[in-house]
Amino acid sequence: MIEVKSLYKSFEDKEVLKDINSVFENGKTNLIIGQSGSGKTVLMKCIVGLFRPTSGEVLYDGRDLVTMNKQEWKMLRREMGMIFQSAALFDSMTVLENVMFPLDMFSKDSYAERVKRAQFCLDRVNLLEAQKKFPDEISGGMQKRVAIARAIALNPKYLFCDEPNSGLDPKTSLVIDELIHDITVEFNMTTIINTHDMNSVMGIGENILYIYEGRKEWQGNKDEIMNSTNERLNSFIFASDLFRKVKEANK
Numbered sequence: 001m002i003e004v005k006s007l008y009k010s011f012e013d014k015e016v017l018k019d020i021n022s023v024f025e026n027g028k029t030n031l032i033i034g035q036s037g038s039g040k041t042v043l044m045k046c047i048v049g050l051f052r053p054t055s056g057e058v059l060y061d062g063r064d065l066v067t068m069n070k071q072e073w074k075m076l077r078r079e080m081g082m083i084f085q086s087a088a089l090f091d092s093m094t095v096l097e098n099v100m101f102p103l104d105m106f107s108k109d110s111y112a113e114r115v116k117r118a119q120f121c122l123d124r125v126n127l128l129e130a131q132k133k134f135p136d137e138i139s140g141g142m143q144k145r146v147a148i149a150r151a152i153a154l155n156p157k158y159l160f161c162d163e164p165n166s167g168l169d170p171k172t173s174l175v176i177d178e179l180i181h182d183i184t185v186e187f188n189m190t191t192i193i194n195t196h197d198m199n200s201v202m203g204i205g206e207n208i209l210y211i212y213e214g215r216k217e218w219q220g221n222k223d224e225i226m227n228s229t230n231e232r233l234n235s236f237i238f239a240s241d242l243f244r245k246v247k248e249a250n251k
Helices: 040-048 070-077 095-106 111-124 140-151 170-187 198-204 231-237 241-249
Strands: 002-011 014-024 028-033 055-060 080-083 158-162 190-194 207-212 215-220
Touching: 002 040, 014 040, 014 207, 028 040, 028 170, 028 198, 040 158, 040 190, 080 140, 095 111, 095 140, 111 140, 140 170, 158 170, 170 190, 170 198, 207 231, 215 231
Parallel strands: 014 215, 028 190, 028 207, 080 158, 158 190
Antiparallel strands: 002 014, 002 055, 207 215
């Protein structure tokens, strides 16, 4: 579980995050949503330690990231897996070598054990047959699945996903969503997803935090969204005719 308490973040005289309080539960897909410029990306970067909050706490199962020393931070970092918006694979490495990269960096296992673990992760995302290929030889959706395999290679307790469906068609996005959700449940991870994709919200939004102008505006799940009376949330979620019709059909 990750808990954010009274979190503020300012850049010079501009206050971007204002008193954010939220709990991100383990074994569930936790989503952060909001309009561009709302502060959700800054919040994610504060949670993973890329930005230092101006004040407040970021608790990883009770351990405060904000007050950790360098050694404690390094140990925590090994418990994290990350999936970037662009997949961020190394072009000069094969699919297998990409998945092995964090194992080569942090694991003390033998080479054979690292290969076995990487192959297990690739098999989990149904890409074992592509292990000898290079990133430019596989599709964008397959690259995202390789990124997922790499993110879980060290068996993390916490998984962070930055716009994992960016650039993907709706069918492939659904595959990625279901894969992230299934892996979250299977390994009982605390997964936080920063997304603009409303299909993801309605599909795997088990715990959704809506940020508006740097403040926590609403928190709930995908079912509660359908009955929300929050005007700002409704305006954001049901901006398209499709989702407005879905909401009206559920009244």
